[in-house]
Amino acid sequence: MNSDQAIETPAVVIDLAVAKKNIKRLQKHCDQHNIALRPHIKTHKLPSMAKLQIAAGAVGITCQKIGEAEIMADAGIQDILISYNILGASKLARLANLARRCNLSVVADNAHVIEGLARAFSQEDKPLKVLIECDTGAGRCGVQSTDEVVDLAQKIHTSKGLTLGGLMTYPPMGKSQQVESWLKEAKAALLDNDLPCPKVSSGGTPNMWKSQEVPTADEHRSGTYIYNDRSLINAGLCGRDDCALSVRVTIVSTPTADRAIIDAGSKILTSDLLGMEGFGLIKEAPDAQIASLSEEHGIIDLSESEWQPKVGDLIHIIPNHACVVTNMVDHVYLAENGKIEKTPVLARGRVT
Amino acid sequence: MNSDQAIETPAVVIDLAVAKKNIKRLQKHCDQHNIALRPHIKTHKLPSMAKLQIAAGAVGITCQKIGEAEIMADAGIQDILISYNILGASKLARLANLARRCNLSVVADNAHVIEGLARAFSQEDKPLKVLIECDTGAGRCGVQSTDEVVDLAQKIHTSKGLTLGGLMTYPPMGKSQQVESWLKEAKAALLDNDLPCPKVSSGGTPNMWKSQEVPTADEHRSGTYIYNDRSLINAGLCGRDDCALSVRVTIVSTPTADRAIIDAGSKILTSDLLGMEGFGLIKEAPDAQIASLSEEHGIIDLSESEWQPKVGDLIHIIPNHACVVTNMVDHVYLAENGKIEKTPVLARGRVT
Numbered sequence: 278m279n280s281d282q283a284i285e286t287p288a289v290v291i292d293l294a295v296a297k298k299n300i301k302r303l304q305k306h307c308d309q310h311n312i313a314l315r316p317h318i319k320t321h322k323l324p325s326m327a328k329l330q331i332a333a334g335a336v337g338i339t340c341q342k343i344g345e346a347e348i349m350a351d352a353g354i355q356d357i358l359i360s361y362n363i364l365g366a367s368k369l370a371r372l373a374n375l376a377r378r379c380n381l382s383v384v385a386d387n388a389h390v391i392e393g394l395a396r397a398f399s400q401e402d403k404p405l406k407v408l409i410e411c412d413t414g415a416g417r418c419g420v421q422s423t424d425e426v427v428d429l430a431q432k433i434h435t436s437k438g439l440t441l442g443g444l445m446t447y448p449p450m451g452k453s454q455q456v457e458s459w460l461k462e463a464k465a466a467l468l469d470n471d472l473p474c475p476k477v478s479s480g481g482t483p484n485m486w487k488s489q490e491v492p493t494a495d496e497h498r499s500g501t502y503i504y505n506d507r508s509l510i511n512a513g514l515c516g517r518d519d520c521a522l523s524v525r526v527t528i529v530s531t532p533t534a535d536r537a538i539i540d541a542g543s544k545i546l547t548s549d550l551l552g553m554e555g556f557g558l559i560k561e562a563p564d565a566q567i568a569s570l571s572e573e574h575g576i577i578d579l580s581e582s583e584w585q586p587k588v589g590d591l592i593h594i595i596p597n598h599a600c601v602v603t604n605m606v607d608h609v610y611l612a613e614n615g616k617i618e619k620t621p622v623l624a625r626g627r628v629t
Numbered sequence: 630m631n632s633d634q635a636i637e638t639p640a641v642v643i644d645l646a647v648a649k650k651n652i653k654r655l656q657k658h659c660d661q662h663n664i665a666l667r668p669h670i671k672t673h674k675l676p677s678m679a680k681l682q683i684a685a686g687a688v689g690i691t692c693q694k695i696g697e698a699e700i701m702a703d704a705g706i707q708d709i710l711i712s713y714n715i716l717g718a719s720k721l722a723r724l725a726n727l728a729r730r731c732n733l734s735v736v737a738d739n740a741h742v743i744e745g746l747a748r749a750f751s752q753e754d755k756p757l758k759v760l761i762e763c764d765t766g767a768g769r770c771g772v773q774s775t776d777e778v779v780d781l782a783q784k785i786h787t788s789k790g791l792t793l794g795g796l797m798t799y800p801p802m803g804k805s806q807q808v809e810s811w812l813k814e815a816k817a818a819l820l821d822n823d824l825p826c827p828k829v830s831s832g833g834t835p836n837m838w839k840s841q842e843v844p845t846a847d848e849h850r851s852g853t854y855i856y857n858d859r860s861l862i863n864a865g866l867c868g869r870d871d872c873a874l875s876v877r878v879t880i881v882s883t884p885t886a887d888r889a890i891i892d893a894g895s896k897i898l899t900s901d902l903l904g905m906e907g908f909g910l911i912k913e914a915p916d917a918q919i920a921s922l923s924e925e926h927g928i929i930d931l932s933e934s935e936w937q938p939k940v941g942d943l944i945h946i947i948p949n950h951a952c953v954v955t956n957m958v959d960h961v962y963l964a965e966n967g968k969i970e971k972t973p974v975l976a977r978g979r980v981t
Binding site: 283285286287288319341342361362364365366367368386387389390412416417418419420421527529530531532533536538540543544545547548549550571572573574576587588589600601604605606607626628629 | 635637638639640671693694713714716717718719720738739741742764768769770771772773879881882883884885888890892895896897899900901902923924925926928939940941952953956957958959978980981
């Protein structure tokens with residue numbers, strides 16, 4: 278345990294009480310609508326947080342990288358979806374190893390990926406669940422048509438070592454009707470072709486309170502909801518007090534009356550703007566703009582603010598995007614009941 | 630040593646021959662103009678690279694964080710400038726410890742910082758060298774006037790435990806005359822007041838080939854020159870073949886004819902645009918645009934390109950900004966003479 282004042286800045290601090298409240302709230306929403314919640318661990322990258330999410334009722338977790346899933350399985354997490362096309366002999370060998378010690382599923386949106394998975398799992402006792410990723414309008418990965426869904430589903434269904442896990446999408450924001458119609462048609466096509474569709478998984482924190490508007494999806498994946506951030510405040514999806522993560526920084530210089538410099542730049546706050554102006558919300562002075570960042574400096578524009586920070590002052594910033602911030606630091610500080618504890622971000626920087 | 634094909638992607642690969650050529654070239658330029666070169670380690674964050682720079686003739690290194698300097702001192706680097714205002718009891722204690730085992734200097738641009746340094750070093754045998762940071766037009770940290778320079782210099786000069794190290798600036802780009810006039814006047818004012826000015830340090834990779842245009846500055850700090858990047862290509866400061874760092878990625882999906890997805894997003898390439906469009910230069914297809922990133926996906930727009938990538942293809946990206954990329958990964962791969970070796974980025978993520 279650290280004394281609060283002894284923490285060197287910049288430091289990423291998590292208010293545990295707020296995080297727990299956020300976990301409960303979305304779980305309750307999903308329970309009410311009979312939707313399974315499978316949190317995305319990209320936001321916290323901490324097994325301890327994943328365990329809180331599962332204890333609250335989540336069916337399992339979502340990862341993007343095998344390395345993240347390995348860390349979570351090491352910590353005893355049992356049900357893991359890697360929502361990514363896995364390719365390459367080395368990664369496929371790791372995937373097969375991982376599948377022996379947890380209930381693993383992955384996604385695929387093309388035949389090349391399915392063939393690789395089939396090769397890697399042909400000798401395994403337990404088949405690998407593969408969901409077909411569908412592009413329901415977000416324009417990232419995913420098959421483009423129901424015909425492709427059926428083609429790939431048949432390929433999975435007839436591959437020794439693989440089993441069809443259903444459908445998965447990373448949906449566009451605010452287009453529930455379009456997503457529902459896409460998934461409904463695709464699921465119907467699977468069933469019409471005597472193919473199973475045990476699960477339909479959708480996601481996205483911006484969509485979380487409307488997950489029930491896609492009734493075909495019986496699972497929702499959400500990451501940012503556990504911490505929230507400035508982008509979600511600006512989208513009207515949470516309030517400032519719902520933000521569990523903040524970056525504690527020190528004013529290191531006040532070279533002019535309208536400029537103050539903090540000891541956090543893009544190496545902590547990142548350059549993510551997510552369509553907003555400024556690089557974060559200063560809790561102590563919301564009208565002061567973090568106008569620009571270099572790697573280790575943040576430049577605050579005080580010209581529109583009455584605030585007069587002094588060198589040495591500690592302030593707290595709600596970042597634009599929480600998920601990318603936790604990836605920048607080896608440790609975060611968990612604060613609860615007046616105590617604060619340094620903890621390693623175990624799944625940080627797992628790029629493969 | 631790894632077999633080239635066995636490397637899992639995304640992977641940050643450094644062409645050592647190119648890095649060595651870049652080191653030599655800037656060193657030669659500085660030698661010709663009688664300017665001391667003090668490379669900024671933020672670009673590579675590797676003691677092995679710092680040693681190559683020193684072996685080539687650099688007088689020492691520049692760091693921004695005590696944690697970076699500690700790693701470099703651990704590796705035997707002797708002459709270190711931390712070009713940052715250091716504040717807070719815990720950091721000052723680390724600084725005093727560090728100063729006992731290397732030739733350390735720091736900067737300050739305000740009285741509060743100088744008072745903290747003086748307190749921390751008042752009982753030390755060896756005084757700490759403190760340079761005054763001057764804002765010569767870049768609008769970040771730094772004193773605003775010659776009068777302030779003289780005031781702070783007197784404060785340092787009369788503080789037990791501190792010694793005046795001279796002047797330091799992070800200059801605006803392309804304004805040599807303005808920077809020279811600022812520094813010349815400030816140095817003259819110090820000498821007029823019987824204060825020493827043993828060194829004047831300027832920097833910036835974009836200014837590197839014109840460092841001689843600020844003759845008052847007898848030291849130049851540059852970071853990016855060792856690897857170069859897309860921003861420097863676009864500024865006309867290097868060619869594509871001068872870029873030592875690239876990110877090796879795999880095409881993981883080709884959902885439509887005009888879109889391909891790579892397994893590198895902002896978690897590797899970062900969101901840094903540095904005024905450019907697109908998130909990096911694809912060496913194999915410079916006309917294809919990396920149009921957007923999410924954390925683990927990069928979306929390539931093929932609509933203006935003849936290139937037809939296939940799932941599983943390996944490609945290489947020159948990032949917009951090399952320095953921030955090395956900070957994203959625990960390891961980089963050093964390639965030379967057909968061999969490739971994985972090495973930890975020891976000074977990565979040192980935020981304090």
